[in-house]
Structure formats: C-alpha cells, structure tokens
Amino acid sequence: MTKYxxxxxxxxxxxxxxxYIARSIATGNISGDGLFTKKCTELFERELGVPKVLLTTSxxxxxxxxxxxxxxxxxxxxxxxxxxxxTTATAFVLRGARPVFADIRPDTLNLDESKLDALITPRTxxxxxxxxxxVASEMDAILGIANRxxxxxxxxxAHGLFGKYKGKxxxxxxxxxxxxxxxxxxFTCGEGGALLxxxxxxxxxxxxxxxxxxNRSSFFRGEVDKYTWVDVGSSYLxxxxxxxxxxxxxxxxxxxxxxxxxxxxxxxxxxxxxxxERGVQLPFVPPYCEQPYHLFYILLxxxxxxQAFIAYLRSRGIQSxxxxxxxxxxxxxxxxxxxxGDCPVTEDASYRLVRLPFYNDLTEEDQNxxxxxxxxxxxx
Ligand SMILES: *Cc1c(COP(=O)(O)O)cnc(C)c1O
Numbered sequence: 001m002t003k004y005x006x007x008x009x010x011x012x013x014x015x016x017x018x019x020y021i022a023r024s025i026a027t028g029n030i031s032g033d034g035l036f037t038k039k040c041t042e043l044f045e046r047e048l049g050v051p052k053v054l055l056t057t058s059x060x061x062x063x064x065x066x067x068x069x070x071x072x073x074x075x076x077x078x079x080x081x082x083x084x085x086x087t088t089a090t091a092f093v094l095r096g097a098r099p100v101f102a103d104i105r106p107d108t109l110n111l112d113e114s115k116l117d118a119l120i121t122p123r124t125x126x127x128x129x130x131x132x133x134x135v136a137s138e139m140d141a142i143l144g145i146a147n148r149x150x151x152x153x154x155x156x157x158a159h160g161l162f163g164k165y166k167g168k169x170x171x172x173x174x175x176x177x178x179x180x181x182x183x184x185x186x187f188t189c190g191e192g193g194a195l196l197x198x199x200x201x202x203x204x205x206x207x208x209x210x211x212x213x214x215n216r217s218s219f220f221r222g223e224v225d226k227y228t229w230v231d232v233g234s235s236y237l238x239x240x241x242x243x244x245x246x247x248x249x250x251x252x253x254x255x256x257x258x259x260x261x262x263x264x265x266x267x268x269x270x271x272x273x274x275x276x277e278r279g280v281q282l283p284f285v286p287p288y289c290e291q292p293y294h295l296f297y298i299l300l301x302x303x304x305x306x307q308a309f310i311a312y313l314r315s316r317g318i319q320s321x322x323x324x325x326x327x328x329x330x331x332x333x334x335x336x337x338x339x340x341g342d343c344p345v346t347e348d349a350s351y352r353l354v355r356l357p358f359y360n361d362l363t364e365e366d367q368n369x370x371x372x373x374x375x376x377x378x379x380x
Contacts, residue, residue, distance in 0.1 A: 005317030006370060011183050011190075012259075012360035014252025020244035032237025033220070036244040043250055044194060047162070048169045050177075052197040054210055055238040055246075059158045059180030059193035063091030065236055066126075066154045066176045066195065068209050069202045072097045076125040081111045082328040082343040083350060084130045088156045089327055092126065098336055100124070101328040103343035107284045108132065109353075112345065113141040120149055129174075130156040134186075134294035135285050136165035139173045154178065157196075161186055162257070164290040175199035181246055186256060186292055189246035192238050210236040259360040260293035266364065267296045267356060270371035278379055296356050297323065298374070303351035305379055310354060312377040318370055321355050 020036060027035050037055050044053040056062045072078065074096030080088050082101035089099040100119050105112045111129045127146050129137035137155075146153045153174035157163075160170035161179050171177035176199070181192035195210075197203050207217040213233030218224050238246075249256065268282060275282050281299035285291050300306060306322060313320045326346045328338030340347065356370055 004314070004319040006319065006357050006362075006366050007359075008319040008321055008355070008357050009184050010359045010361065011188060012256075014249055014255055016248035016251065017245045020248045021241050024240045024244035027240075030241045031239055033217070034240030034243070036240050036247045037238065039247050040243050040250060043247075044196070048171055048196065050169075050172055050196045050198060051200055052203045052206070054195045054197070054206055054236075055243055056193040056195055056210065056236045057238055058182070058191055059156070059178045060087035060091060061234075061236045062178035062193045062195040063087060063128075063154065063156065064094060064234070065206060065209050066178065067092045067095045067097070068232060069176065069206055070126055070152055070154070072125055075123060077121060077123040079116065079119055079124060079127045080327070081128075081130055082326045082333070082338075082346040083109055083132070083324050084156065084327065085158065085324065086327065086330075086332075088128055088130055089333075092128075093332075097125070098123075099327070099333075101326075101333065101336075101338060101343055101346075103345045104132075104349065105138075106345050106349070108135050108137075108286065109349055110135065110137040111142065113138045113145065116142070116145050120145075120151070124149070124151055126152050126154050128154045128156055130158070131160035131163060131170050133283060133297070134159040134161075134163040134170070134292040135283070136160070136163060136170055136289045139165050143173060152176070152199075155196075158182075158185060159292075159294040161292060162253070163292040163294075166288045171196045172198055176202060181242075181249075186260065186294055187246065187249045187253075189238070189242040189249070192242050192246060205231065209233040256360055257293070260358075262364075263358055263360075263362050263367065264291075264293040264296055266367050267371065270368070271298065271374060274375050280379075295323075295358050297353050298356070299349060300352045300354060301379060303348070306351055306354060309377050309379075313354075313370075313373055316369070316373040318373055319357060322350070323353055323355050324350060326350050 072095040078092040155174040155177035157171040158180035177196040179194040219227035279301040
C-alpha cells in the first residue's frame with residue numbers, strides 16, 4: 001500500500017473517548033441499550049427533533065431495518081439514486097426488492113426529483129434520497145411526489161447529520177432515516193449507525209426488529225413480565241462501549257463542526273478562482289441548505305482527467321479518491337437491468353469527481369500543500 005504524507009481520511013478524537021469507554025465498563029453493562037446509548041439517543045432526539053431514535057450497528061443495518069419495517073417483499077421496487085453507496089440499495093435488495101436507479105441533479109449530485117414520477121410504478125414501495133456531502137436533497141418536491149403516490153420515504157442521511165433543509169434537520173423528513181458513525185463520517189465510533197423513526201407507527205416494531213424479533217425492550221421497561229419471540233428481526237444494537245465513544249464525539253460537536261467548516265472553507269476559497277478559470281465545478285450548496293461540511297470534491301472538466309489527476313496527487317504524497325461508481329453499471333446493477341446511458345448525469349459526474357483529503361485535524365499547512373498540488377496538476 002502506498003504511504004501518503006496526507007491521507008484521505010484519519011479518525012480524529014475529541015478527548016473523552018477513552019474515559020467514557022472506561023465509564024461504560026464500570027457500569028457493568030457494555031452491551032446494547034446501556035448508559036451511553038441512552039445519552040446518545042436522548043441527545044439525538046432533542047437536537048434533531050426526532051420522536052424516536054435507535055442506535056444500530058451501522059447505517060447499513062438501519063437501512064435493513066427500514067426495509068423490514070416497510071415490509072419490502074420480493075418483486076417490490078425501491079427508488080434509489082445511482083450515485084450512492086451500495087448499501088442504499090443492498091439493504092432493500094436483501095429483502096428481494098428490485099432497485100430502480102434514478103439519476104441525480106448536476107448541481108448538488110442529489111436525486112433528481114424531476115425524474116421520479118416517470119420511474120414510479122404500482123410496485124414502488126419506497127423512495128430513498130441520499131443527502132450527498134450533507135447537502136439536502138430537494139425534500140419538498142420529493143415528499144410531495146411520495147405523498148401523492150402514498151410511497152414512504154427513507155432518508156439515507158449517512159452524510160447529513162446536523163445538516164438542515166429550510167431550517168429543519170436532515171433525517172426528520174422521511175418516515176424513517178438512517179445515520180452512519182463509520183470512521184469516515186463526521187461523528188464516529190468506528191462502526192455504528194442509527195435509525196430515526198419519524199412516523200411513530202413504526203416505533204414499536206422497530207424496537208422488536210432490532211432486538212432479534214423479541215419484545216425485550218418492553219420487558220426492560222417493565223411493560224411485560226417476560227420477553228418472547230414476536231416478529232422477524234436480527235441483532236442490530238450498538239454495544240454501549242461504542243456508544244460511549246460516540247457520546248464523547250457528540251459532546252465535541254462544536255469543535256468538530258468548527259474544524260470541518262474551516263477545512264471546507266479553506267478548500268473553497270483556495271480553489272474558487274482556479275476552478276472558475278479551468279471549468280472545474282466546486283460543490284454547490286443551495287441557500288436554503290445548511291451543510292455539515294462532510295466532504296469536499298471537485299468535478300474536473302472531463303472524465304479522461306480523473307485517473308491522471310488522482311495519480312498526480314499521489315506522486316505528491318496526497319491521497320485523493322473518486323466517489324461512488326454508478327450503481328446501475330455495477331455487476332449487480334446490470335443484473336437488475338442497468339445499462340450505460342440510463343443515468344447520464346451520474347455517469348458523467350462519477351468519472352469526473354475527485355474528493356480531496358478531509359478530516360478534522362487536517363492542518364492548514366497540509367491543506368495548502370493540497371491546494372498547491374491541485375493547481376499544479378495538468379488538466380489537458
Ligand atoms: C457510509 C455510507 C453508508 C453506510 O454506512 P455504514 O455505517 O458503513 O453502514 C450508507 N450510505 C451512504 C451514502 C454512506 O456514505
């Protein structure tokens with residue numbers, strides 16, 4: 001493996017992670033739903049304004065729970081953007097659904113709401129918008145279409161924690177939403193996630209599905225005197241040791257946000273004029289969106305430049321990367337009927353996009369090196 005002076009990502013710590021893990025151990029309960037799970041859950045419910053939050057082992061698992069809650073059956077269709085991480089689709093495919101890939105908007109790289117109506121059929125059982133880079137999808141339009149057809153919306157908000165759309169937190173728009181605390185996300189515990197339940201008709205069953213199909217959560221609250229097998233389910237609880245790590249990160253929210261804002265703004269200011277002169281597209285944030293500064297990308301003028309550009313940065317000790325190969329053109333996507341040309345904006349953006357190193361503790365000095373190298377790379 002190449003060793004980089006400036007890696008693409010590096011997990012960053014705010015300070016209390018080890019102390020809180022020690023405290024979790026001291027409680028005598030390091031499995032799910034312990035002291036720190038409760039603290040994280042309450043914090044999310046309060047700060048996001050979500051009626052019920054359940055910590056999970058990953059965002060992928062939160063999406064799998066959503067698929068179970070929506071009772072997705074073989075042959076059902078689920079509308080997902082082609083430009084996303086695989087598990088936006090696989091969580092539903094696992095239940096037998098057929099992913100229907102929608103193209104993205106060229107400005108925010110989010111689901112193109114104008115394409116949805118044409119893709120909806122009587123079998124469509126969910127629409128799954130992704131807030132790419134933490135910039136909101138067009139939720140008014142998407143919810144309008146979904147409601148008109150009576151189709152539930154599941155937000156994949158893996159990038160979107162604490163981002164807002166028209167003043168309201170991401171993850172609060174869909175009936176259900178999923179968060180990620182993977183190492184590469186803004187707030188992390190290594191691997192972890194959360195299911196946000198905005199429509200309380202799903203709340204009781206969500207607890208059961210997360211607890212292996214049992215009513216153990218009700219039992220722990222003293223609502224039933226024994227717990228038993230009542231439904232389908234799996235093991236989706238985050239260990240409290242990891243929740244302890246996550247809680248330390250959440251308490252450091254202001255510091256994390258300030259650092260990430262600085263990193264993002266330094267890239268934007270440093271590359272704005274260069275990008276304009278060279279026909280390079282920088283991230284677009286609509287005025288009614290507040291982004292959580294999850295990542296920074298540039299869109300090169302042509303797809304032939306991407307690999308050479310990444311290789312040039314590598315030669316300068318800088319790790320950059322592409323993002324999201326079009327799902328409809330993946331081996332699995334093709335099995336579901338994906339063909340070149342189905343999602344032209346996705347195909348175009350995917351092969352022109354380069355993500356730059358982005359982590360909380362990226363120093364200004366290292367960032368200046370990245371900006372300088374970017375400007376020196378040949379674009380012809
Ligand atoms: C990271 C990511 C996921 C998966 O998150 P895990 O917690 O690793 O399961 C899903 N969707 C998107 C858009 C992501 O970026």
